Amino acid sequence: MVATIVISAITFLLVTISIVAFPFIKIKGIKISTYWLIALIGALILLSSSLAPINEVYKELTSSNSINPLKILVLFFSMTILSIYLDEVGLFKYLAIKATKRAKSNQLVLFFILYLLTSVLTIFTSNDIVILTLTPFICFFCKNAKINPLPYLIMEFAAANTWSMMFIIGNPTNIYLATSMGVGFIDYLKVMFLPTLFAGFSELLIVYLLFKKKLKEPINVSEEDYQIDSKIDLIIGVIALSICLIFLVISSYIGVEMWIISLSCASGLLLIASILRLISKKNWNYLTGSLKRLPYPLIPFMLSMFVIVIALNYQGVSLQIGNLLNQGTNTIWIYGYSSLLASNLINNIPMSILFSNLPIGLSPIEYTKAIYASVIGSNIGAFLTPLGALAGIMFSSLVNKYEVKFTFVDFIKYGFAIALPTITMALLGLFVITL
Numbered sequence: 090m091v092a093t094i095v096i097s098a099i100t101f102l103l104v105t106i107s108i109v110a111f112p113f114i115k116i117k118g119i120k121i122s123t124y125w126l127i128a129l130i131g132a133l134i135l136l137s138s139s140l141a142p143i144n145e146v147y148k149e150l151t152s153s154n155s156i157n158p159l160k161i162l163v164l165f166f167s168m169t170i171l172s173i174y175l176d177e178v179g180l181f182k183y184l185a186i187k188a189t190k191r192a193k194s195n196q197l198v199l200f201f202i203l204y205l206l207t208s209v210l211t212i213f214t215s216n217d218i219v220i221l222t223l224t225p226f227i228c229f230f231c232k233n234a235k236i237n238p239l240p241y242l243i244m245e246f247a248a249a250n251t252w253s254m255m256f257i258i259g260n261p262t263n264i265y266l267a268t269s270m271g272v273g274f275i276d277y278l279k280v281m282f283l284p285t286l287f288a289g290f291s292e293l294l295i296v297y298l299l300f301k302k303k304l305k306e307p308i309n310v311s312e313e314d315y316q317i318d319s320k321i322d323l324i325i326g327v328i329a330l331s332i333c334l335i336f337l338v339i340s341s342y343i344g345v346e347m348w349i350i351s352l353s354c355a356s357g358l359l360l361i362a363s364i365l366r367l368i369s370k371k372n373w374n375y376l377t378g379s380l381k382r383l384p385y386p387l388i389p390f391m392l393s394m395f396v397i398v399i400a401l402n403y404q405g406v407s408l409q410i411g412n413l414l415n416q417g418t419n420t421i422w423i424y425g426y427s428s429l430l431a432s433n434l435i436n437n438i439p440m441s442i443l444f445s446n447l448p449i450g451l452s453p454i455e456y457t458k459a460i461y462a463s464v465i466g467s468n469i470g471a472f473l474t475p476l477g478a479l480a481g482i483m484f485s486s487l488v489n490k491y492e493v494k495f496t497f498v499d500f501i502k503y504g505f506a507i508a509l510p511t512i513t514m515a516l517l518g519l520f521v522i523t524l
Contacts, residue, residue: 100131141400167351228491240300262467273341287518428466
């Protein structure tokens with residue numbers, strides 16, 4: 090047990106250090122993220138030393154249950170393809186430009202319009218997609234308009250990691266934690282609707298109060314126009330995403346697993362788009378661009394963390410952590426705050442894999458509360474520090490790339506101011522809905 094704890098702790102620590110100090114290494118001119126390499130090495134050490142038995146790992150990877158990490162990865166990547174394809178077509182940029190033109194010269198109006206746009210796009214796609222697509226736009230727009238980008242960047246990041254709680258597909262952590270207790274799309278939404286509303290409006294008020302003076306300054310919005318080049322690709326993408334969302338909603342009623350639905354819709358989109366190009370001889374940029382932008386490092390990272398958690402379970406470490414957390418009577422608050430803290434110690438993906446096992450000894454009602462509270466912590470934990478989620482890592486990287494002055498200390502300063510009251514309101518919403 091001691092060896093497992095030491096290897097796991099060192100792996101988590103090195104992953105954290107790599108994210109802060111050396112997020113990338115270059116091999117023959119190719120940039121490679123370090124966080125997944127370190128996680129993979131830690132997992133291989135556990136496998137080779139039999140601390141994580143290979144037969145146990147194989148059994149979990151080939152199981153038919155809903156928390157099979159391969160199924161979760163298929164679901165996440167399929168939804169990501171649908172979203173990125175729409176971004177490649179230009180839908181997100183088109184909506185963002187339309188939103189800024191609506192604001193005219195009023196920063197406050199622009200702030201609320203972009204908040205609404207970020208929230209809606211996050212609900213129907215995912216937090217990672219919104220951050221990848223809207224962050225560059227905000228940086229470019231604010232530079233051209235000669236206004237401070239921080240109110241909009243912080244608003245976008247906070248909104249993306251709050252409204253991602255609404256649907257089960259909004260964050261990989263939602264998918265893993267919810268499916269660990271066999272919850273479907275509609276049942277998840279029934280519980281998480283109110284906590285998301287509580288968190289979303291609280292966070293909006295906090296961000297507004299932090300930046301209300303800066304938002305009073307006038308701006309000059311350019312009359313830039315943007316047209317989507319391929320309407321047919323836009324239509325195909327919107328139809329594919331819409332069909333996918335409809336069938337995800339009714340998945341529990343028709344008895345089809347969510348990963349099968351999302352994979353079918355993503356495969357159908359790629360097939361139809363490919364046929365269209367073969368017939369019309371259109372360029373393949375939308376397709377190749379979508380495939381290139383997929384977050385491939387997430388695959389070895391999630392599988393490696395899954396192996397580490399199997400080792401912790403097998404050696405009885407998870408049981409002891411669970412016994413410690415399960416002693417209290419305030420399940421929602423204990424699991425909510427501890428999952429937020431754990432997300433910023435080991436990242437929210439391994440936290441979710443670990444926390445899915447911790448409340449097993451609780452009664453069914455308390456178990457459900459613990460899992461939903463952990464969902465909240467996994468999302469809101471993302472904006473406490475950049476280490477809390479891959480979204481934070483991507484966000485920090487993009488902000489630095491576009492030369493916006495936003496340090497690690499700045500992230501933590503704003504993160505604490507927003508995250509702590511926001512998670513409190515979200516957990517209050519969960520408490521109310523589960524009375």
